[in-house]
Amino acid sequence: MGLPLVVGTDGSEFSLQAVDWAADEAARRRVPLRIVYASLWERYEGQVPSEEGTGPLEGWEADRILDTALERARARRPGLEVSGEVLPDDAADVLADEGRNASLLVVGSRGRGELAELLLGSVSLAVAARADCPVVVVRGPVPLPGRERPRQDRPLVVLGVDDAGENASAVAFAFEEAQLRGAELLALHAWRAPKVTPQSHPLIAGDAHAAPVHHAQETLADALARPGREHPRVTVRRAAVEGSAHKALLDASEGAEMVVVGTRRRLGHFGLQLGRTNHAVLHHAPCPVAVVPQVPR
Incomplete structure (x- = not known):
């Protein structure tokens, strides 16, 4: 059995949706599920804890939040190996540390301390930017087991392929997810045509898109x-799309089960460089978003 899948909870409905998704994914991957509650979550989110007003939640409240998540995961996926722990630390720090020994980190799109109008919580964004393993931010509704999709509809995983030449980890992850789900893989690469001046010869201008x-x-x-050779059962569609990468990914994400994007760690910098496209997808996609780090060798 592989490394556990780790999901963070804070008792909010967003985090419980993440627990649902994580339980399904752990069962699909046949790995244990580990649920963690960082009892300083409220401080990180800028919310004053409800009990004393100065410190982390009292032990009984933290245990209640964790127990609720554990019961929910076990009821959703009977037979799944599920464990949990309350850790008295900052949520982003806890989850980043947990990611060093996890196959996957899962978080909800927002925590209970977030303002209702926010599209993505600060913990979710921080974890996506800092983790050493793939991170999934759960966005959109999580269907009940066995009701994921009508039988006549084939699931879809969307992959963004960039120009940096550092896509290997994200591509491998997307193929793995597509195979696990029996899904089609749609790989997108966005391009832009060079500017053509009015003085350009019409034949040259006509070829501006070719390159x-x-x-x-x-x-x-x-x-x-x-990865295509390594996953021959995965049906792949390729799409070279003119325009912005984030718009192409968001358009394709409608009805998808997951969007996968890569990011890279720059030497001499702390954390990953998420970039504009990843930020846009994390904030606006209607489905779970996987951010997969590619660390330079």
């Missing part, structure tokens, strides 16, 4: 070649 389209198609082919 970026060819480059986009080559980028997709190179990124997908090896």
